[in-house]
Amino acid sequence: MRRIELATALVMLVISGMVLVESRQLAFWSDFAPGSGFMPVLVAAAGIALAVLLGLQAWRGPDRAADLPTAAAFGRVLLTMAALWAIVALTPSLGLMTPIALFVAFMLLAVARRPLGPSLITTALTVGLIWGVFVGWLAIAVPRGPFGI
Known part of the structure; x- marks a missing residue:
């Protein structure tokens, strides 16, 4: 299970990083309201934070059996x-x-x-x-x- 969680964290980190890099060219804020880059940057930042937390939890946590959905x-x-x-x-x-x-x-x-x-x-x-x-x-x-x- 640890390897699956680490792989998931890595995939989340890569995708969020790609979104963050591609969102640089969009305006984060316009004159009085959020620009077109506002939401992608916030979602990418949240994705990076969650990926890091998931990776740390998987790295430090015990190895356990996969919890597959019913x-x-x-x-x-x-x-x-x-x-x-x-x-x-x-x-x-x-x-x-x-x-x-x-x-x-x-x-x-x-x-x-x-x-x-x-x-x-x-x-x-x-x-x-x-x-x-x-x-x-x-x-x-x-x-x-x-x-x-």
Whole structure:
């Protein structure tokens, strides 16, 4: 297991480093809002930090048996990947907020099997927070769909 964790940390480190190097040519901050390089740099920095932590943990920790996912857990991973691709596919036609709302609701109701009421409240709060931060506060133009949102 230690070798798998070390290999994973190395792959994460290389990919995050490549993202960081390629993001140098993008503007990190424009006049009043984050630029196109803002998110890639932050994600790459987080990836590098997590890769280093994973590598240190694997290096110092004991060797143990691989903890492979069950069939149900693997199914949840596949559902999550499909839902993420659905956001990408639906955003051009429905805007950004509607696919995000569908994604959060799907993840809570279908994947995590949470109760309906709290899931709908969480979905509304998540979409409202994303809208408030990116559109209201940072004035970033997000894709809008046929409903104007």
